[in-house]
Amino acid sequence: MKRLLISASFVAAALLPSAAQAQAIPSAVIAVVDLDKVSTTCNACKNARAALQAQVTGYQNRERALAAPLQTEQKSIQAAIDALGGKEPDAALKNRVAAFQTKQQQAAEELQRQQQQISANSDYVKKQIVDKLGPIYTQVMQRRGANMMVEIGQTLASAANLDVTNDVLAALNTALPTISVTAPAQARTTQPQGR
Numbered sequence: 001m002k003r004l005l006i007s008a009s010f011v012a013a014a015l016l017p018s019a020a021q022a023q024a025i026p027s028a029v030i031a032v033v034d035l036d037k038v039s040t041t042c043n044a045c046k047n048a049r050a051a052l053q054a055q056v057t058g059y060q061n062r063e064r065a066l067a068a069p070l071q072t073e074q075k076s077i078q079a080a081i082d083a084l085g086g087k088e089p090d091a092a093l094k095n096r097v098a099a100f101q102t103k104q105q106q107a108a109e110e111l112q113r114q115q116q117q118i119s120a121n122s123d124y125v126k127k128q129i130v131d132k133l134g135p136i137y138t139q140v141m142q143r144r145g146a147n148m149m150v151e152i153g154q155t156l157a158s159a160a161n162l163d164v165t166n167d168v169l170a171a172l173n174t175a176l177p178t179i180s181v182t183a184p185a186q187a188r189t190t191q192p193q194g195r
Contacts, residue, residue, distance in 0.1 A: 031146035034165040048179040066107040124183035
């Protein structure tokens with residue numbers, strides 16, 4: 001019996017080092033990437049940003065175009081109401097107020113649809129970039145011998161030779177020559193909540 005226990009302890013001792021080796025974690029070889037630089041300086045990203053800015057400018061111009069006549073009409077209606085001195089407005093003035101409110105509601109709905117479209121377009125641009133970056137990270141890590149990549153903004157300090165931003169940028173420029181700035185119809189109708 002004693003001999004059986006001794007044999008079992010030798011077997012256990014022989015197995016422990018191999019189990020410990022199986023759980024060992026390799027040394028970290030870290031690469032850092034500046035995602036802000038990548039997403040603002042890639043060729044397609046610059047073009048997409050300019051196109052999205054044009055959409056925002058178009059929205060702002062349309063907002064002003066809708067607001068000017070509404071403000072004029074509102075002042076005219078308010079002046080007519082003030083002239084009544086507290087008396088009940090006639091049917092014509094009530095109709096003007098109702099028509100004004102309808103125009104105001106239609107303008108607000110139009111602007112809201114345009115805002116949603118711009119937001120969906122922006123999200124779609126980001127999605128296209130993110131979809132291409134995943135495989136690029138893996139390729140750059142393999143080429144540079146890294147087993148971990150972190151965003152430079154998440155580090156306290158790093159050596160310049162760890163920075164693979166230019167590698168990622170070059171690969172993204174190749175993998176993503178253009179970016180569509182118009183979201184597909186399903187993306188416009190099913191936008192993610194909470195962003």
